[in-house]
Amino acid sequence: MSKNNIIRPYGDTSGDGKMQLSFSLPVPPDAFGKEAARLLLERIGFDNIEITCLRDLREGYTHFIAYAVTSASVDTSKIKVKVVETPVMDMEATDAYISEHIGRKLTVVGACIESDAHTVGIDAIMNMKGYNHRFGLERYQMFNAINMGAQVPSEDLLARARKEKADAILVSQVVTQKNIHIKNLTRLIELAEAERLRDKMLFICGGPRISHELAIELGYDAGFGTGSYSTDVASFIAITLAARAVKA
Amino acid sequence: MSKNNIIRPYGDTSGDGKMQLSFSLPVPPDAFGKEAARLLLERIGFDNIEITCLRDLREGYTHFIAYAVTSASVDTSKIKVKVVETPVMDMEATDAYISEHIGRKLTVVGACIESDAHTVGIDAIMNMKGYNHRFGLERYQMFNAINMGAQVPSEDLLARARKEKADAILVSQVVTQKNIHIKNLTRLIELAEAERLRDKMLFICGGPRISHELAIELGYDAGFGTGSYSTDVASFIAITLAARAVKA
Amino acid sequence: MLKLDIDPKLKTRARTAAARIAGSFAWLFDDYSSLAIERTVLRLMGIDGALEDGKPLPNVVVDHLQAKNALLRGAAIPVANAMLSRGLNAQEVAEAVGRGELDLSELPEAPPEQLYKVLDKLSTQMLARIRGQREKRDKLFAEYGPRRVPAIYVIVATGNIYEDAVQAKAAATEGADIIAVIRSTAQSLLDFVPYGATTVGFGGTFATQENFRIMRAALDEVSEQQKRYISLTNYASGLCMPEIAAMGAMERLDLMLNDAMYGILFRDINPKRTLLDQYFSRMVNAYAGIEIQTGEDNYLTTSDAIEKAYTVTASQLLNEQFALLSGVKPEKMGLGHAYEIDPEQENSFSYELAHALLTKELFPDSPVKYMPPTKFASGNIFKTHLMDAMFNFVGQLTHQGVQLLGMMTEAIHTPHLADRSLAIENAQYIFKAVKDLGDNLALAPNSFVNRRAGEVLREAVEFLEMVAEDGLFKAMERGEFADIKRPENGGKGLEGVFRKDAQYFNPFLEKMKQELGL
Amino acid sequence: MLKLDIDPKLKTRARTAAARIAGSFAWLFDDYSSLAIERTVLRLMGIDGALEDGKPLPNVVVDHLQAKNALLRGAAIPVANAMLSRGLNAQEVAEAVGRGELDLSELPEAPPEQLYKVLDKLSTQMLARIRGQREKRDKLFAEYGPRRVPAIYVIVATGNIYEDAVQAKAAATEGADIIAVIRSTAQSLLDFVPYGATTVGFGGTFATQENFRIMRAALDEVSEQQKRYISLTNYASGLCMPEIAAMGAMERLDLMLNDAMYGILFRDINPKRTLLDQYFSRMVNAYAGIEIQTGEDNYLTTSDAIEKAYTVTASQLLNEQFALLSGVKPEKMGLGHAYEIDPEQENSFSYELAHALLTKELFPDSPVKYMPPTKFASGNIFKTHLMDAMFNFVGQLTHQGVQLLGMMTEAIHTPHLADRSLAIENAQYIFKAVKDLGDNLALAPNSFVNRRAGEVLREAVEFLEMVAEDGLFKAMERGEFADIKRPENGGKGLEGVFRKDAQYFNPFLEKMKQELGL
Ligand code: B12
Ligand code: B12
Ligand SMILES: Cc1ncc(COP(=O)(O)O)c(C=O)c1O
């Protein structure tokens, strides 16, 4: 660990700045190509560049593997992480918390929206059997969990949420190619705003490339990435809604 | 392939700038650490940063795997590669060439200098049996090849070269930790200059982290990296010395 | 030689139950047709192209007929009738319908012999074209030699067919034997096949006939250079199963994802529609000499690979029986299996060895489509690369037919050029390292691997016998497959299924059945 | 169970020839000593520290005695004499010599009984300390449980012992069982052991007693946290073989690189010096309960792993016989073997399986030191990672004793923190995946693996019988080992070998021989 706040990558000597890279370029696998790769890394700002491997990808491309040194650093005292800040309670505690602080079952409606059919993530959060030894929301006494499944049009999700008077909407987005998840999530929020639903319920999204920070940016109340559990979401919903109830 | 000279890394769309990285930082494997990693990559200048993996290295370190996009590019029309420019002839052709253009056997003295004991590389170039179906210099009719082996002090190598009236010195450097190879190679050239041997013979170096460019920078006549063969070196020596003989 | 010690009686029971299940659908296959089948007939008659809004002419014509309540005898006769009546070819008929200039239900009806004659000519032509493609493939394989076992199969999925073509050529040159163009997300739910070359897709590239053609041309080029026939594959699944099969047959695709039940379970397509469409699409594949590939791997992406291993075996047996009904030969049945065992599982490799050997044991002639670890692939590319190596190891050790190479970036993005190349390098290294290892080894009697394989087969037999007893649709309704409940009359596309009337005629179905000896 | 089918007669012939060769050096072991041995004696008597110029006191004293021609009866007696004569302890004697204040050759000679008494006391003390370390190790193993098989062994090599300690702790916490601190380049050629903690080294960190202590303390800390005894290893090779062994014994190293012939062949150290030094150093190791590790892998870094496989077997057999002469028990003999087969070789895995099984077959009780691919490791880290996975696979499948994890950056740099962690991840994944796979498998009779193992053993037997006939030194002179010619009187360090005179006395040698039953 470094003594001060300024940190740099570590290879085998503190702060040596060593990084491993690999990338492909439209150049031949020869000295010319290697020099192109070196120049690219130099252009990015790396020093001590070692191109350790050239792999002929055919059709005019070459794959490079490299080690290089960066002089960039990060001041850890300045890092601000946007994370969900509510504490995480287990199922029993969450149920008890809701009983005590809200006093009624909460309704959540979940779906993989638009073209996305990856239900495993949302199922992990919602389905009875849950994930990694945490039961899903369906199992909670104080949640009425409705899982609409795969490829649900945003319109349908909102309609159902309105119909069920949902307290929260849970959206999953797993496919991210060409940032399709950003487009879909943005459209959902815009529709919700147009339909004056945005302020009536919590909007929560999740998926392997979703962070809380991104979610906030997109206008959601929270975002959950890889390794999230029902407990995280349930606690967040319970505590946030309880707080709002107090305020209101 | 890109239509113009400006190239960028290629993931799955021309010029998308995608690169893979991995590195370690003295931060914990959590959201805070992840943000530190993201900031570092941002600081270096990457966009679209995806930290795909955090691996707990213990003792306060975390290993990150990431994909990110660089906006850096290289203009291939401006690349100048320093490569050995003499054509490569096979053993018979080289022997014939020396007979015809120089008319006598050439003496070369080779060694792994200083603390380096990695003789496989220099042996590949010099020993009878050679490497990858190319015989070594000992097998050539027109070379008198003396291989001094491992851990030869620079002084001893120069003394022997002087004694044998060598036409070329072949130095191998494989260990590169803390740039020891640069130090050793520089010292050899300085000694040679001090002893007025530098201009009496060719100085050639080789090793996995040696490039022709580096060799030139260090004051050598040529440098040979990974995948070099006796044929490369033999041709270079023969043609360069023949040219010098003509000039002289 | 690694050979399991399996009770032959169990094998017989397994096949008997599966045959009973598949055999119970004669009513469906004989008496029904679907919009997709009719569109296929039109495509085979030579109708292609699309309206300006993108709607393909086969859809235009079939929808027109349905709207006019004129589809029950099939699409072939009305179009043949219009050809005779107007002196047009099939394409011109479709275009005229598309322009709204022609109402197929209002034309005078030509005598049946004339209609049959027109259709006989068209179907003879098209079947000759398809046979021609089959023969060309056979010729090229004969010339260049057969595919390696396991064959190296990689995917391209940029969304842009031109970018795909470059990547496919690169991969083939590096050693890939089979290129799969992954389809754009959810194409299976489109009730039409997009027209023309496409450059935008999500998580894959649209399956269109023009895209097939572009890719086939690119691979023919590499085959010629490499003196190795490079096969092409795509997906005949979803609401356009038979259409895509037909396009593949015309454009010389060599393999086709084509599962009997995938659409039902994993795409919520109506059970009847799916079984019916698969019946005809597989017949097209059989006729074209296309190797079908089934989707058993899908069971394991949502269920546990050990607990639910028997569902894979059961599905393989069902896929086999359905395929036989469509005339697919065992050596063209790429039944699916996947290495989806949790790497945290102790002896994961031994479990997988048991499962992979069981597949080989049950289907010795099948070019098994062996799928890589995906579920437990993570953002740790180094670890995923190792899991793929173990997968490649088992593939070579047990001589699976087709190795769908895993990518170290499986959990991150659709493959980059370098990812695919590293996957090929991985396979080539492992395949070479353990080339004949299997010949050195034997299974210890009563070893875990033997016991485990027996256990999975037993579970599969019990499951199939239960399904045979209750009926497939009932079992699906109860969620017996993949824990997903699919009612007989639920799901997408049921409205596209109709009962044929007495005049129904499908010239291709008849001829292919005959030639395939069905 | 994977078990080779090997002719037992061949095994007997192999051991007989090796024993004949090792047994022919009684003249050397009985009648000679070396500077290194004498320095070791001094260290064991308690002399440590160095002059300002870095020259260690044991060297100062021994060089002094040699210069005064007073070394032939060993260093123990003169120093004991000075202790008596001046009333100093051993360290003070050495310091006085270092300051030039004391000439050991000019002191009046105390009566032998008194000298022996001093030495008896000192040697009893030191041997008790060493036994204490051995017992502590045994106790900790008994408490925490034995090492896993194969044990996970990783190297640290930053050059800076403090940086090494952090990396070692990280690795041990992640799962490493054994930490090896790689020595700085060419330390074996130094005729002294540097003193104190060091922070600069090349390609490794200097072996010094203080460095041993620092690392041992770091690992004891982790052992305690992890409730798993983490072993430490270093190199007792080169011109200071016995000194480093003694330092290791004092500081509780648990394993020691300690090959009978490595110095001769790979470091051009004089053959007599090497054999003599290894004899004594191994006795120290045996006494301290330290597991020795031999360097057969080195043969394969310069020669072809298939063609010269028999040299590994021959060297293992010789190392075994020499070790027995020094009192090392088979279960403390980590004989070396390496996975150095060209990945381009077809069936590389099967070749390696044969070689690895042969080692196990010949030395069933040896905690074989199994080395990873290094020669064919390349700058392609992804490929190297796969080669390491195959190595880990064979290690677990054949239950080798100690797995020296390969690093994916083997061809690039000494390991970074993350490289080592990825190597551990690789091993842990593979070890778990194929945990009991071996129990499922048997070798097909007359399979390639069986035939190949038999062939290697036959070649080794023929080679050893030839060497036994000609004599080891003659064979080395002719370059029969590793294609390197080493004349009996060539190489470094011959001047440090001397014939003991009649008064020679080495209290440690005597006592250890007795206790070890030699
Ligand atoms: C299983 C799987 C499938 C299955 C899906 C089955 C199903 N019913 O879900 C099948 C086989 C059907 C499938 C198909 C396809 N897939 Co897919 N698939 C995967 C795979 C292997 C695993 C995904 C998974 O289940 N992860 C496990 C779950 C538990 O993790 P998770 O989704 O991240 O969820 C966790 C968190 O993110 C969070 N979370 C997720 N959602 C939510 C929501 C809320 C509200 C909250 C609070 C939290 C939360 O909590 C969960 C638990 O911790 C991945 C590769 C991989 N290893 O990641 C590819 C992958 C996701 N698929 C991919 C693709 C491209 C496809 C296809 C489009 C391919 C094609 N053209 O055919 C199709 C089409 C699917 C479609 N229309 O969307 C790509 C996506 C690439 C990208 N980044 O854009 C991947 C990465 C594979 C690849 N490298 O190409 N796939
Ligand atoms: C074999 C080997 C050894 C053998 C060497 C045996 C011998 N007689 O050479 C042994 C086991 C003795 C050894 C020991 C050590 N090694 Co070592 N070793 C290697 C290994 C595995 C292979 C090197 C090799 O033989 N390559 C094959 C040859 C053919 O390639 P080459 O050297 O690049 O040569 C080619 C070209 O470069 C060129 N070339 C080379 N020299 C010359 C000269 C001329 C004139 C020309 C024209 C061309 C030329 O032509 C050759 C043919 O194409 C590498 C790892 C690896 N896979 O690269 C580590 C490696 C080189 N070793 C390393 C280290 C640290 C050591 C030690 C210092 C470790 C230790 N502390 O004990 C010791 C000490 C050695 C010393 N004093 O130098 C490190 C170096 C790290 C660094 N970059 O600084 C490596 C990279 C391993 C690692 N990751 O830690 N090693
Ligand atoms: C049989 C089968 N068809 C089709 C697909 C995917 O295509 P789509 O997403 O269009 O359903 C898969 C995917 O695994 C499959 O197994």
Ligand SMILES: Cc1ncc(COP(=O)(O)O)c(C=O)c1O
């Ligand atoms: C037995 C043995 N000793 C020592 C070493 C390396 O140490 P050095 O470079 O100091 O000789 C090795 C390296 O492989 C070895 O095998």
